Amino acid sequence: MLKQSKSMLLLLVCLIALAGCGKSNENSSASETDINSAQPSASASESEPPSSEAAASPKGQVEITFYYPVNVGGPLTKVIDGMAKTFMEKHPEIKVNPVYTGNYGDNTVKIQAGVQAKQPPDVAVMMSTELYSMLDTNAIVPLDDFIAKDPDINMMDFYPAFVEDTQSEGKTYSIPFQRSTIILYYNKEMFKAAGIDPEKPPATWDELVQDAKLLNKDGHNGLEIPGNDDSYWMLQMFARQNASDPKQNLMSSDGKKATFNTPENIEALQFWLDLSHKYKAMPEGVIDWATVPTDFIQGKTAMMVHTSGNLTNVRNNAKFDFGTAFPPARKQFGSPTGGGNLYIFKDTSAEKQAAAWEFVKYMTAPEQAALFSSSSGYVGVRKSAYDTEAMKKYTADFPQALVARDQLQYAFRELSTHNHGKVSTAITNQVQAALAGQIDAAGALKKAQEEADQALAPFNK
Secondary structure, three states, rough: HHHHHOOOHHHHHHHOOOOOOOOOOOOOOOOOOOOOOOOOOOOHHHHHOOOOOOOOOOOOOEEEEEEEEEOOOOOOHHHHHHHHHHHHHHOEEEEEEEOOOHEEEEEEEEHHHHOOOOOOOOOEEEEEHHHHHHHOOOEEEEHHHHHOOOOOOOOHOOOOHHHHHEOOOOOOEEEEEEEEEEEHHHEHHHHHHOOOOOOOOOOEEEHHHHHHHHOOOOOOOOOOOOOOHHHHHHHHHHHOOOOOOOOOOEEEEOOOOOOOOOOOHHHHHHHHHHHOOOOOOOOOOOOOOOOHHHHHHHOOEOOOEEEHHHHHHHHHHHHHHHHHOOOOOOOOOOEEEEEOOOOOOOOOOOHHHHHHHHHHHHHHHHHHHHHHHHHHEEEEHHHHHHHHHHHHHHHHHOHHHHHHHHHHHEOOOOOOOOOOOHHHHHHHHHHHHHHHOOHHHHHHHHHHHHHHHHHHHHHHO
């Protein structure tokens, strides 16, 4: 097999390099989009696939293309480049070409174009929510055979909350890589000034309202929660916190049904609206995703509810002592997971798929998971990462990073369905309309449910 595929290697590399980059992103619904406004400097290698005129790989070396979304919170291109370099030093028979593709939405569009042209990347980080869209287009390979034959990987070591969205119908299709939960950030100095114990952040909805009202003064906001492209993610959080069933989610486990329009979900959305309209604890309207961490860092808001992927951004740029905590509970704590997994694609050779698996395995090994977590603020995706000396030192120096990990016992999969684009847009648009005062909570979820049912009808025949 190796000898037969070598003769096609150069041609395959050229074809992969030409994978399409069509259509502009219609709506980046990724929960990690624009986590940090600081962007790595642009270069050809960060925005375009490798040139087809690039020098040929040494004889016998397998070359794979790795798509990675760049704007996920700081200059992570340097981190990814470094990880790829150390992988190639350990595996000189494999050459990895990282391709930095834009935000999650841009990344998905480029991958879909490559899939349609039968010229996909060999491996990529994509949103965990893209599982069903990739299955519907027959784009990705199941990883169970690789896992079963490989003694160097232990799926039980990965946190169950992150594994949940890698699987469908008993098969595993991706491996967790850069993952997050929603956490509460709070300014300890503002807490002190308002007479609130800085070591006791709000733990319930009632306490959140009480503290936010006290902090909403002197020209700054008590609380900010983003409500634009990621509004369904935040609604999932409120909905789980208000759910009588601790397993309740906004969709069925098989991704074929949406469950938006329930009394408890209406109550959850109403509470979000009440934070501004009734309690005057936060600004009215739709607050932009990227604005929230900027306001927090600049001292314009005392608390924010945002992704744990922002930890490094806040740590590096906030000039005050800050704390992190679970988002407050009503009936229970709860947060959807977020972020991306590593997928391996079809329409590439078995040789390239095997090389891609070696890369996936390396990138998610305990030492690399610890390195990526400490460099980015994302959660270390496997338990053993926290047993490494590097992670022990990182969390000892920065205990705020343990909150997102500790919260995984209450975490659950992000909204992911068949026809995900239309379903997520349906709920996002209606939540935004409610935040903007254009529709009430009950009307918003009723309309979102009707649109989602229509989008999912072909999958329920």
